[in-house]
Amino acid sequence: MKIFIDTANLEQIRTAQSWGILDGVTTNPTLLSREKGNFRDILKEICRIVDGPVSAEVVSLNADRMVEEARELAKIADNIVIKIPMTLEGLKAIKILTAEGIKTNTTLVFSPLQALLAAKAGTTFVSPFVGRLDDIHHFGMDLVEQIVRIYDNYGFETEIIVASIRTPLHIVEAANIGAHICTVPFAVLEKMVKHPLTDIGIQKFLEDWKKVEK
Numbered sequence: 001m002k003i004f005i006d007t008a009n010l011e012q013i014r015t016a017q018s019w020g021i022l023d024g025v026t027t028n029p030t031l032l033s034r035e036k037g038n039f040r041d042i043l044k045e046i047c048r049i050v051d052g053p054v055s056a057e058v059v060s061l062n063a064d065r066m067v068e069e070a071r072e073l074a075k076i077a078d079n080i081v082i083k084i085p086m087t088l089e090g091l092k093a094i095k096i097l098t099a100e101g102i103k104t105n106t107t108l109v110f111s112p113l114q115a116l117l118a119a120k121a122g123t124t125f126v127s128p129f130v131g132r133l134d135d136i137h138h139f140g141m142d143l144v145e146q147i148v149r150i151y152d153n154y155g156f157e158t159e160i161i162v163a164s165i166r167t168p169l170h171i172v173e174a175a176n177i178g179a180h181i182c183t184v185p186f187a188v189l190e191k192m193v194k195h196p197l198t199d200i201g202i203q204k205f206l207e208d209w210k211k212v213e214k
């Protein structure tokens with residue numbers, strides 16, 4: 001399973017990149033609003049740090065304007081992927097951008113039919129938001145399970161990015177279901193590596209090492 005980081009914070013991205021497990025980055029207008037500096041400069045720097053796909057979102061709602069915005073964003077770097085919201089206008093834009101060879105990530109996906117349509121339009125990635133579904137007491141991971149099955153049934157090549165991840169358990173579930181990618185906030189990435197028995201084990205080994213004759 002590929003692991004993306006869900007942030008626009010350069011320090012977090014550099015740190016995660018140094019761990020050697022990072023496959024890509026997803027940003028959105030909210031994540032960029034938390035950072036200082038011009039958004040283009042931030043995206044350019046992210047694309048320099050990470051080799052894999054870096055999602056940058058359009059904010060237009062009309063297909064033609066989405067396409068114009070996407071073409072400009074795509075000039076930032078070769079690894080930019082354009083996040084397009086899941087609407088009818090979004091579908092039109094995805095079709096055009098796909099034909100131009102510009103990769104897209106269909107975002108704000110909350111139903112299996114939205115995911116089916118996005119794949120039919122040719123989207124490279126689809127992003128079901130599991131946490132936001134959980135927030136309104138729908139099982140977000142049920143949606144991922146359905147998308148995996150539907151894409152499998154028809155051989156769609158669209159990759160599923162499980163987004164809006166809130167806990168390490170979301171990642172365990174996504175991996176068991178066979179989702180291609182999880183995009184993970186920095187705090188959750190850190191939690192993935194932690195286990196109290198590992199810490200206790202290290203401490204014990206270090207204490208016992210002191211008793212070994214050297």
Ligand code: G3P
Binds near residue numbers: 129
């Ligand atoms: O990248 C989009 C997504 O992961 C948003 O997460 O926590 O704002 O629902 P959240």
